[in-house]
Amino acid sequence: xxxxxxxxxxxxxxxxxxxxxxxxxxxxxxxxxxxxxxxxxxxxxxxxxxxxxxxxxxxxxxxxxxxxxxxxxxxxxxxxxxxxxxxxxxxxxxxxxxxxxxxxxxxxxxxxxxxxxxxxxxxxxxxxxxxxxxxxxxxxxxxxxxxxxxxxxxxxxxxxxxxxxxxxxxxxxxxxxxxxxxxxxxxxxxxxxxxxxxxxxxxxxxxxxxxxxxxxxxxxxxxxxxxxxxxxxxxxxxxxxxxxxxxxxxxxxxxxxxxxxxxxxxxxxxxxxxxxxxxxxxxxxxxxxxxxxxxxxxxxxxxxxxxxxxxxxxxxxxxxxxxxxxxxxxxxxxxxxxxxxxxxxxxxxxxxxxxxxxxxxxxxxxxxxxxxxxxxxxxxxxxxxxxxxxxxxxxxxxxxxxxxxxxxxxxxxxxxxxxxxxxxxxxxxxxxxxxxxxxxxxxxxxxxxxxxxxxxxxxxxxxxxxxxxxxxxxxxxxxxxxxxxxxxxxxxxxxxxxxxxxxxxxxxxxxxxxxxxxxxxxxxxxxxxxxxxxxxxxxxxxxxxxxxxxxxxxxxxxxxxxxxxxxxxxxxxxxxxxxxxxxxxxxxxxxxxxxxxxxxxxxxxxxxxxxx
Numbered sequence: 001x002x003x004x005x006x007x008x009x010x011x012x013x014x015x016x017x018x019x020x021x022x023x024x025x026x027x028x029x030x031x032x033x034x035x036x037x038x039x040x041x042x043x044x045x046x047x048x049x050x051x052x053x054x055x056x057x058x059x060x061x062x063x064x065x066x067x068x069x070x071x072x073x074x075x076x077x078x079x080x081x082x083x084x085x086x087x088x089x090x091x092x093x094x095x096x097x098x099x100x101x102x103x104x105x106x107x108x109x110x111x112x113x114x115x116x117x118x119x120x121x122x123x124x125x126x127x128x129x130x131x132x133x134x135x136x137x138x139x140x141x142x143x144x145x146x147x148x149x150x151x152x153x154x155x156x157x158x159x160x161x162x163x164x165x166x167x168x169x170x171x172x173x174x175x176x177x178x179x180x181x182x183x184x185x186x187x188x189x190x191x192x193x194x195x196x197x198x199x200x201x202x203x204x205x206x207x208x209x210x211x212x213x214x215x216x217x218x219x220x221x222x223x224x225x226x227x228x229x230x231x232x233x234x235x236x237x238x239x240x241x242x243x244x245x246x247x248x249x250x251x252x253x254x255x256x257x258x259x260x261x262x263x264x265x266x267x268x269x270x271x272x273x274x275x276x277x278x279x280x281x282x283x284x285x286x287x288x289x290x291x292x293x294x295x296x297x298x299x300x301x302x303x304x305x306x307x308x309x310x311x312x313x314x315x316x317x318x319x320x321x322x323x324x325x326x327x328x329x330x331x332x333x334x335x336x337x338x339x340x341x342x343x344x345x346x347x348x349x350x351x352x353x354x355x356x357x358x359x360x361x362x363x364x365x366x367x368x369x370x371x372x373x374x375x376x377x378x379x380x381x382x383x384x385x386x387x388x389x390x391x392x393x394x395x396x397x398x399x400x401x402x403x404x405x406x407x408x409x410x411x412x413x414x415x416x417x418x419x420x421x422x423x424x425x426x427x428x429x430x431x432x433x434x435x436x437x438x439x440x441x442x443x444x445x446x447x448x449x450x451x452x453x454x455x456x457x458x459x460x461x462x463x464x465x466x467x468x469x470x471x472x473x474x475x476x477x478x479x480x481x482x483x484x485x486x487x488x489x490x491x492x493x494x495x496x497x498x499x500x501x502x503x504x505x506x507x508x509x510x511x512x513x514x515x516x517x518x519x520x521x522x523x524x525x526x527x528x529x530x531x532x533x534x535x536x537x538x539x540x541x542x543x544x545x546x547x548x549x550x551x552x553x554x555x556x557x558x559x560x561x562x563x564x565x566x567x568x569x570x571x572x573x574x575x576x577x578x579x580x581x582x583x584x585x586x587x588x589x590x591x592x593x594x595x596x597x598x599x600x601x602x603x604x605x606x607x608x609x610x611x612x
Contacts (some may be wrong), residue, residue, distance in 0.1 A: 051102025082112020087454030103141025118444025243307015449478030
């Protein structure tokens with residue numbers, strides 16, 4: 001193990017701020033650098049991720065002064081720091097903070113910012129900018145990061161006056177966390193750090209036009225759902241999305257589903273927010289969702305979306321998805337209502353509030369005939385454990401079996417940060433999340449490299465929870481440098497690499513849709529065990545299920561980070577699979593559903609025009 005001075009910081013529990021102590025004995029006038037640090041402390045920031053550079057060095061010259069309030073983590077790359085802030089925010093519900101210098105420091109944060117925007121994660125991303133007089137001159141490391149970030153944030157600030165710092169920071173945190181959460185970007189010119197201004201612990205915000213919840217609906221509007229549920233032959237299903245987790249509406253969702261006896265299908269980002277052992281749980285919906293879930297959705301004629309976006313990964317071919325189907329949409333962001341699907345009953349507002357009122361004003365319902373059909377699908381296709389590969393393959397391990405093993409050993413209690421690829425889909429399908437705020441993954445953006453730094457941020461945010469990162473070898477290598485960060489700070493993240501020496505999901509599409517032409521999808525990997533050990537991190541390699549089980553149990557005993565690389569089948573394909581521009585009911589259940597001649601039910605042009 002590496003032993004550094006940083007470990008001493010890790011052993012000290014981070015205590016909640018005593019705001020009286022934060023603001024005690026603060027001079028009336030401060031420099032911009034001190035104002036900014038103090039403003040972060042005033043917002044309750046306990047951990048931030050950042051990398052110093054030229055234009056933020058005056059800030060870093062003061063940042064250690066506030067170390068008793070704010071723990072600064074130096075990642076190995078700004079993108080890693082951004083993903084770590086995202087992971088921290090997802091598990092704590094608090095605003096995650098990441099910082100980069102001007103130019104490449106700022107541009108390296110852009111992927112993380114887009115990721116937080118797509119998945120509605122409350123974050124504040126801070127960048128340095130060249131001195132104000134140099135803006136527009138193509139000065140060294142000058143980049144128009146406001147222009148770059150504007151489409152992927154809730155709001156952007158360019159701060160040029162120290163007197164605005166306290167207000168801007170307060171507004172940024174308020175905007176990031178309220179309404180539909182998301183990232184806010186603050187760009188600060190270099191000369192601001194030296195300016196002096198009066199300190200205000202609670203500045204007045206100036207946000208004309210910003211309303212956290214833009215629209216509300218009445219109880220009378222909610223009561224209209226009774227009419228839809230009482231129609232003859234109605235076959236309802238609930239789509240529960242990430243908004244349920246963000247609003248803390250788990251208990252209200254269970255009560256709502258039980259009141260009406262409606263199956264609940266979870267989006268990828270909602271997993272862990274409806275009990276997976278509940279009789280009404282209908283599994284994960286979407287391109288690689290459970291077979292029963294997709295057939296039920298295809299056959300349903302009333303879809304109730306709760307805190308979800310109806311994105312293309314869960315709708316399949318939109319024309320078929322919306323045909324002869326009535327939609328109800330409970331959603332905090334009114335711009336999402338009607339954006340994808342025609343909505344018969346729009347119910348804008350916070351879903352916790354909407355469900356609380358719905359549980360009071362609506363009548364009870366039951367749908368025995370509909371459940372008879374769903375149970376027939378369960379019997380035919382094997383609900384939740386669909387097509388687990390047999391264990392008798394001596395050459396390679398099966399990814400879903402390893403994930404199922406990990407789920408059983410951890411009892412579904414761990415926080416899991418999955419990277420992007422086949423393992424991501426199998427994690428969603430076979431890890432039985434028992435708690436909310438435990439399933440971390442790049443859902444909307446699908447950014448490889450997310451898993452390791454997000455797990456790092458999650459463990460710092462929830463030090464008492466077990467945290468696993470499940471990655472493919474391709475995604476792991478995209479932010480592999482963060483091994484140095486978790487080693488330095490002895491952050492006890494457990495890492496599971498599904499090593500198939502391939503960009504797995506790309507390889508699957510090339511196998512099935514491009515006649516096996518594995519163009520640039522085969523990888524040359526380092527020895528992950530030696531690489532891990534070079535950082536002082538214990539590591540194992542598993543070729544058999546016996547070795548895999550032993551390695552998982554040993555890794556959990558390590559007081560610090562640990563890594564396991566599992567030698568998995570490069571040609572094990574994720575099924576079900578809904579090919580692009582095809583209906584959920586036309587999902588492929590095995591290779592032969594796709595590897596047939598042109599008379600097959602899938603249109604070749606549609607398949608090739610899709611994206612992984």
